[in-house]
Amino acid sequence: MSEIVSKPYLLDADAAKAYNAAVEGPPRIHPRQNIHTDNAAARKAGFRAPIAGGEQTYAVMANFLLDTFGENFLRGGRLKAALIKPVFFGDTLTMHVRTIEDEASLLQLEVWTLNQLGERVLAGTARVPKQVA
Amino acid sequence: MASASGEHEKRALMCPENVHQGMRLGPIFYVVTSEQIEKFAQATASSNPLFRDKQIAPPTMRLQDYALLIAKHFYGGSGGVHARHWNEFYAPLRAGQTIKSEGQIIKTERKRGKFYFELEYESRDAETGELLMRQAITSVLLVEGKFT
Numbered sequence: 001m002s003e004i005v006s007k008p009y010l011l012d013a014d015a016a017k018a019y020n021a022a023v024e025g026p027p028r029i030h031p032r033q034n035i036h037t038d039n040a041a042a043r044k045a046g047f048r049a050p051i052a053g054g055e056q057t058y059a060v061m062a063n064f065l066l067d068t069f070g071e072n073f074l075r076g077g078r079l080k081a082a083l084i085k086p087v088f089f090g091d092t093l094t095m096h097v098r099t100i101e102d103e104a105s106l107l108q109l110e111v112w113t114l115n116q117l118g119e120r121v122l123a124g125t126a127r128v129p130k131q132v133a
Numbered sequence: 134m135a136s137a138s139g140e141h142e143k144r145a146l147m148c149p150e151n152v153h154q155g156m157r158l159g160p161i162f163y164v165v166t167s168e169q170i171e172k173f174a175q176a177t178a179s180s181n182p183l184f185r186d187k188q189i190a191p192p193t194m195r196l197q198d199y200a201l202l203i204a205k206h207f208y209g210g211s212g213g214v215h216a217r218h219w220n221e222f223y224a225p226l227r228a229g230q231t232i233k234s235e236g237q238i239i240k241t242e243r244k245r246g247k248f249y250f251e252l253e254y255e256s257r258d259a260e261t262g263e264l265l266m267r268q269a270i271t272s273v274l275l276v277e278g279k280f281t
Contacts, residue, residue, distance in 0.1 A: 009178055018176035022169060023197040034212045035275070044278040045214070054215030055196050056177070062192035062220065063179045071183060073222060074192060080219035 006064045006095035011052050013089045019056045047086055054083040057093065057122050061113055064095040065126055069107075075132040081111065081124025092116040097126070105130055147203065147210030149248040149274060152241055158202035158252065159235030162259055165190055167228040188228035195226060198234045199252050199270045211275035216249065220268040226256065233259040239269070248274045 009015075016036070035042045035051055042050045058081060066073050087093065093113050101108035106129045113122035145151040173194045174184045183189045196218070226232060236254025243249075253269040273280060 007178075015176065015178075018172070022172035022176040023194070024163070024169070024201065035214070041278055045275055045280060051214075055193065055218070058215075058218050059173075059191070059193040059196065060177050060179075063177050063181065066183070066192055067179070067181055071189070071225070074189070074225040075222065077222045078220065079192075080217075082217045083215050 003096055003098040004068055006060075006067075009060050009093045009095075011056060011060075011087055011089065011091050011093055016052055016056065016089060019053070019059070023055075049088055051086040051088060052091070054087075057083060057087050057113060060093060061095050061111060061122060065097065065109075065111070065128070068097060069128040072130070072132050073128050076106070076129040077127060079111070079124065079126045081122050083121065084123055085115075085119055085121040087115065087121050091121075093121065100125075142208060144206055144208045147207035147274070148276065149241075149243075151207065152238060152248075152250050152274070154238055154241050156206070156238040157235070158206050158237065159254070160233050161198065161201050161205060161235070162231060162233050165195075165226050165228050165230045165232060169194065170228055183225075187225075190226040190228070192222060193220065195232070195234070195256060195266070196220075196268065196270075198256065199236065199254055199268075202234065202236050202252070202254060211278045213272035213274045214280075215270065216273050217271040218268065220266060222266055224263060224265050226265055231259040232265070233257050240271075247280050248276070250274065 033041050035045050095113050097109050097111050099107050100110050106127050109126040111124050111126050112120050115121050170184050170190050173191050234256045236252050239253045240251040251271045255267045256265045
């Protein structure tokens with residue numbers, strides 16, 4: 001299989017807000033400023049600006065694999081990735097996948113995500129069973 | 134230990150000194166909802182019909198269970214930065230299903246002045262015990278807002 005590329009995904013402040021509203025976070029008595037919400041907190045941690053949560057970048061990759069390979073991905077599939085570069089609000093991400101090994105029962109895949117500058121922000125591997133019992 | 138609100142706090146402060154390999158976190162229980170499936174799909178710009186037609190949850194919709202597991206045992210801290218993650222999928226989570234999630238700190242490590250921990254956790258159908266998903270997060274813990 002040659003490389004498959006997703007549609008672009010804009011991870012801006014609105015997308016992050018929608019994502020945060022969709023996940024069940026731990027209840028907070030006192031909402032705190034953090035590297036995802038506050039310039040000063042981000043700079044203290046060494047980032048030039050607040051960064052998007054890595055799990056949102058990971059989530060759109062997982063969705064892309066499900067879109068590409070179907071429900072088999074959820075029945076024996078695997079995704080393993082490193083978040084290797086921060087994603088800043090306003091970045092546009094594209095997800096990429098290519099087969100590195102076509103085995104009898106499953107596909108071994110390389111996956112990566114690029115930002116609009118062509119930099120890898122996520123890199124890893126995945127596998128998808130060809131058939132599910 | 135007293136919390137900021139003055140209530141008795143049984144949880145430990147989230148800091149490197151209190152995070153130990155072998156610690157078991159959870160369990161937590163929840164019901165998968167069609168509302169969350171819809172909101173998550175919208176937030177990740179996905180129109181996969183599996184979510185709507187079969188009421189299957191997006192693959193990482195419950196990734197953030199790690200935060201609930203941590204919050205059950207720890208409070209405070211400065212948060213962390215997500216470094217790595219893996220998921221193994223055995224069967225889809227579906228709307229209406231009651232889920233039991235629990236985990237364990239399987240590794241802690243200080244590397245180049247940073248404190249890493251790896252939390253492995255799994256989700257099962259709470260009624261049948263069927264294993265649905267295993268996953269693990271590796272996070273770099275911030276201490277007083279900094280990596281080191």
